[in-house]
């Protein structure tokens with residue numbers, strides 16, 4: 754099973770990328786994870802039919818994935834533009850539906866007290882519109898996230914580790930049955 758990891762933050766010290774790494778380290782043996790950068794040129798609808806090569810590669814990466822995990826910050830109470838731009842590109846043209854039926858786990862992490870909850874729900878809303886199979890539970894919204902990692906970005910919170918393990922089970926359930934019943 755191949756799982757593509759997307760971070761809504763591009764910076765190397767990102768809490769969300771640290772969360773993705775912690776998640777990947779807990780992957781079951783039959784799963785191969787690969788982080789894929791969401792950095793793409795700005796969307797231009799005039800280029801939909803003939804998109805830049807990096808957009809075609811991104812769509813191929815999603816097409817070849819059995820599941821996708823998105824970890825994102827919240828920017829101004831919504832989804833960061835760089836991630837929305839990636840989703841917009843990969844959702845077009847409309848008859849090439851790489852997100853359709855794709856099992857997707859959404860996670861958000863923030864130094865704030867809400868754990869990026871608004872971005873979390875905005876993302877689920879967008880992905881639901883694209884007919885992705887979004888994992889409903891557990892809802893991983895990591896608040897005060899900087900307290901959960903050491904200076905090297907390693908997760909230091911056993912409760913969060915257990916939650917990530919639950920999230921793997923939920924993602925695998927959705928991937929194999931298409932019907933999450935937790």
Ligand SMILES: Cc1cc2nc3c(=O)[nH]c(=O)nc-3n(C[C@H](O)[C@H](O)[C@H](O)COP(=O)(O)O)c2cc1C
Pocket residue numbers: 762763764766767768769770825826827828829830831862863864865866867868869
């Ligand atoms: C443009 C911008 C807007 C932000 N808006 C929010 C916000 O609405 N809610 C929130 O919890 N944090 C907000 N933050 C703080 C981010 O959560 C914080 O920078 C976080 O560390 C970014 O995630 P990262 O560590 O994965 O890069 C914002 C940060 C930036 C740069």
